[in-house]
Amino acid sequence: MNDFDLDRLGDVWRQQPDPAELERLRKSAAAVARRARLAQIVDVGAAIAVGTAVIVLVLSNPTGRTFLLGGAALIFLLGSNIRQRRLRQLELKSLTGGTEDMLDQSIERIEATLRHNRLSLILMGPMVLVGAIFMTAANSDVDSAFQAAMHSPALRILAVAALAGVAAYLLYAIRRGRRELGRLRAMREAYRQEREKSAQ
């Protein structure tokens, strides 16, 4: 490949892949589109089903309290759907926009996730303490069977295991996030250097 001619290399680059590969790609695309359509239907269907269930429950017991709770549930549902939609739009915007903007947005997103995960990890200790205090305070108001269940060794082991699992997951997520952030920053730096070289 001594002859460095980009036009010729372009022809080499654009060689048609073999028909079997194209067929695989077509099948893969059909499966992807099918799954995406199904996910959209499930998404909308689930929102309608939950909304309808809340309305039916409220109407079957129409008191001031149920109206208040039902209204709050519907607002929460609506808010969560709007948030999801905004997130999807942001993702689409970054996909269809410039690469450097996408890298900046990704860096901001990972930094926010890292902050959130670190805070969650730090707050785990105090939250367990607060939970234990509430448990002790609540014990005086409940029957002995419930108290016995809450103090059973199996439940304690389960609670400790769950906490350890959450902590391990948070640590893993922080580690992974740091790696991803490092990679994104390296890419951003590569673009910055290219800009600087071009400006010189």
Next chain:
Amino acid sequence: MAAVMNAAASAAPPFETIVSDYGPLISRIASSYEADPSLREDLTQQILLAVWQALPTWRAESSLKTFIARVAQNRSISFVTRQVRQGPVAELPERIEADAPNPEEQVMQMNEREMLMEATRRLPLPQRQVIILVLEGFTYPEISEMLEIPANALALRLSRAKAALKSMLERSE
């Protein structure tokens, strides 16, 4: 909802037609970012999904090919940042050379296209993007618009990318 979204796509051809027309482009872009076949398959599926999702936002003022190439490149870049196994992309040339146990033997077995693909993967990301788009046959104004850089900056970046690619291809021989 799918029907509504697809109807909103301004004159975009059906997804199946897009895959037939631009499938090879998507496949090549995926290959120029991911060497591992199983990960490449995963990346290709992610690009296809991204194109499917982004299609309703496409407006006919830009070419569909440009739109798809941009989505494919951006999805590929976000994909490689999530890969735990790889080193930073900007450091890729050194890393690959150090990792390859017997580069001459490997290169001997590659055909010209594979060599070109491999060399492209070793380029730093900003240069790789430019080279891929040039090799795909995009015009300089299209590349300039896609990468959101002025024409003179593009010319300089392309010149550096060409030099780096040439050097890598010569070393591969």
